[in-house]
Amino acid sequence: MLQERIPDLAKFVEPDRVRKEVYTDPQIFELEMARIHEKVWIYCGHESQVPKAGDYATVQVGRQPMLMVRGKDKLVHVLYNRCPHRGNMMCGDRHGNAGEFFRCSYHAWTFQHDGKLRSIPMMESGYAGTRYGKDNPDCNMKQAARVESYRGFVFASLAADGPTLKEFLGESRIAFDDMCDRAPGGEVEVVPNCFRVIQHSNWKIFLENQLDALHPSVVHQSTGRAAHEVEKDIAKKTGKAPLSYHMLSAFATVTIDKWDNFQTLNYPYGHCILTGYMGLRPMDPDTLAYEKVMHKAYGKERTEEILGVNIHHVLIYPGLSVQSPLQQLRAVRPLGVDKTLTEIWHFRLKGAPEPIYRRSLAYYNLVNSPSTMINADDLENFWKCQQGLTSDAGDWVSFGRFHGRDLEKNGVVETGPNMGTSEAPMRNQMKAWARYMGNGR
Numbered sequence: 297m298l299q300e301r302i303p304d305l306a307k308f309v310e311p312d313r314v315r316k317e318v319y320t321d322p323q324i325f326e327l328e329m330a331r332i333h334e335k336v337w338i339y340c341g342h343e344s345q346v347p348k349a350g351d352y353a354t355v356q357v358g359r360q361p362m363l364m365v366r367g368k369d370k371l372v373h374v375l376y377n378r379c380p381h382r383g384n385m386m387c388g389d390r391h392g393n394a395g396e397f398f399r400c401s402y403h404a405w406t407f408q409h410d411g412k413l414r415s416i417p418m419m420e421s422g423y424a425g426t427r428y429g430k431d432n433p434d435c436n437m438k439q440a441a442r443v444e445s446y447r448g449f450v451f452a453s454l455a456a457d458g459p460t461l462k463e464f465l466g467e468s469r470i471a472f473d474d475m476c477d478r479a480p481g482g483e484v485e486v487v488p489n490c491f492r493v494i495q496h497s498n499w500k501i502f503l504e505n506q507l508d509a510l511h512p513s514v515v516h517q518s519t520g521r522a523a524h525e526v527e528k529d530i531a532k533k534t535g536k537a538p539l540s541y542h543m544l545s546a547f548a549t550v551t552i553d554k555w556d557n558f559q560t561l562n563y564p565y566g567h568c569i570l571t572g573y574m575g576l577r578p579m580d581p582d583t584l585a586y587e588k589v590m591h592k593a594y595g596k597e598r599t600e601e602i603l604g605v606n607i608h609h610v611l612i613y614p615g616l617s618v619q620s621p622l623q624q625l626r627a628v629r630p631l632g633v634d635k636t637l638t639e640i641w642h643f644r645l646k647g648a649p650e651p652i653y654r655r656s657l658a659y660y661n662l663v664n665s666p667s668t669m670i671n672a673d674d675l676e677n678f679w680k681c682q683q684g685l686t687s688d689a690g691d692w693v694s695f696g697r698f699h700g701r702d703l704e705k706n707g708v709v710e711t712g713p714n715m716g717t718s719e720a721p722m723r724n725q726m727k728a729w730a731r732y733m734g735n736g737r
C-alpha cells in the first residue's frame with residue numbers, strides 16, 4: 297500500500313525542490329483529494345449564478361459531484377449531487393432551476409432545497425416499519441459539512457472542522473475586496489457562462505504557473521511582440537491604439553528584467569499575491585467617465601485608495617486564481633493525476649459604465665480564453681511538463697530561483713527587492729502541500 301511505499305509524504309518536499317511523483321503518482325493524487333481538496337475551503341461559485349429559489353449550479357469539489365442551490369429561505373446551500381435512495385445523480389445539467397423542490401428522475405423521491413427529504417411515492421405503505429423515512433437523516437440529500445461566502449463568493453468545505461473561511465483566506469481576501477470595491481455598487485455579478493478547459497497536466501502545474509513571473513517574457517513574447525507591432529502601427533496612423541492591444545503587447549514591453557521589479561507576498565495555507573500592474577489605469581474618456589461614477593459612490597479619497605490597489609494576481613491555494621483589477625477568476629478542478637479542469641470566469645462591476653465591462657471582456661477573450669495565443673502557449677508547456685516528468689532522467693523538480701533570499705516577517709514570505717521572478721510562490725505552495733499531506737491539516 298501507499299503508506300508502506302511512501303512512509304512520509306512530507307519527505308517528497310524539500311525547501312527548494314519536489315519529487316516528480318508528486319505530479320505523476322495516481323495514489324498520491326488520491327491522497328491529495330482526501331487530505332486537501334476534500335477538506336479545505338473550495339470555491340463553488342458566485343451567488344449571482346443562483347439568483348432565484350430553486351436555481352442550482354453543479355460543481356466538482358475534490359472527487360465529489362456537488363451542487364450549489366438557492367433555497368426559498370434565500371440561503372445558498374451546497375449539497376452532494378446524489379440521491380440517497382439508490383445513488384442517482386440528482387441534477388444532470390450544469391445549471392438550471394429545480395422548481396419548488398428537487399425530484400429524483402428515477403423513483404421520484406423529492407427533497408427541499410436544503411436537501412431534506414420531502415416525500416417518497418407511497419411512503420406510508422412502502423416504508424412502514426423500515427428504517428427509511430423523514431426521521432432518518434440518511435434519507436436526506438447530504439449537505440457539505442460547511443458553507444460560507446465572502447462578498448458573494450461561495451465556498452464549501454467537506455470537513456466539519458478547520459479554520460473559518462475568513463481565517464483560511466486571510467490576506468488573500470483582497471482578491472474579492474479589490475474586485476468588489478471597484479464596482480460603484482460594491483458588488484460584482486457573474487457573466488454566464490464560463491470557458492471550460494481540460495489540461496492534460498497535474499493541477500499543481502497550473503497553480504505554479506500563475507505567479508511565475510519569469511515565464512511571461514519567454515512564453516508569451518511572440519504574441520506580445522506581434523501585438524506591439526500592430527499597436528504601434530495603429531497609433532502612428534490614428535494617434536492612439538485601443539487598450540486591448542496593450543493587454544497583449546505588455547508581454548513584450550514588460551521585458552524579462554522588469555518582472556523582477558514586481559513582488560510576491562506568500563501567505564500561510566499556500567496563498568500568494570503578485571503585485572505590479574500592467575498600467576491599466578489610462579486617462580482615456582472611458583476611464584475618466586468611470587472615475588466620475590466612482591467619485592459619486594465613494595468620494596475622491598476612497599476612490600483613489602480603491603483604484604490605487606496594485607495587484608496583478610492573487611492565488612488562493614489549492615484551487616483559485618483571481619485577477620481582481622480585470623475581474624477574472626479561474627477555478628481549478630483536479631480530475632486525475634494528469635487531467636485538470638479549469639473554469640474561466642469573468643465578472644461585471646455593478647454600477648460601472650459599459651466600456652469598463654468591455655475591458656474585462658477583452659482581457660477574458662484575449663488573454664484567458666482557450667482560443668487565445670496566451671493561454672494556448674501556457675497549455676502547451678503544462679502538457680510538456682507533464683510528459684517530461686514521466687521520464688527517468690531526474691527525480692526532482694527545482695524551485696531554487698532566489699532561494700534563501702526571501703524575507704520572512706510574521707509568517708509572510710516576501711520576495712526580496714528586485715527579485716520578482718523568485719520561485720518563492722512555488723516553494724510556498726509546496727510548503728502548504730507538505731503540511732496538508734503530512735499532518736492532514
Ligand code: FES
Nearest residue numbers: 379381382400403
Ligand atoms: S435513485 Fe433517486 S429516487 Fe430512486
Ligand SMILES: [Fe+2]
Nearest residue numbers: 511512515674
Ligand atoms: Fe502564461
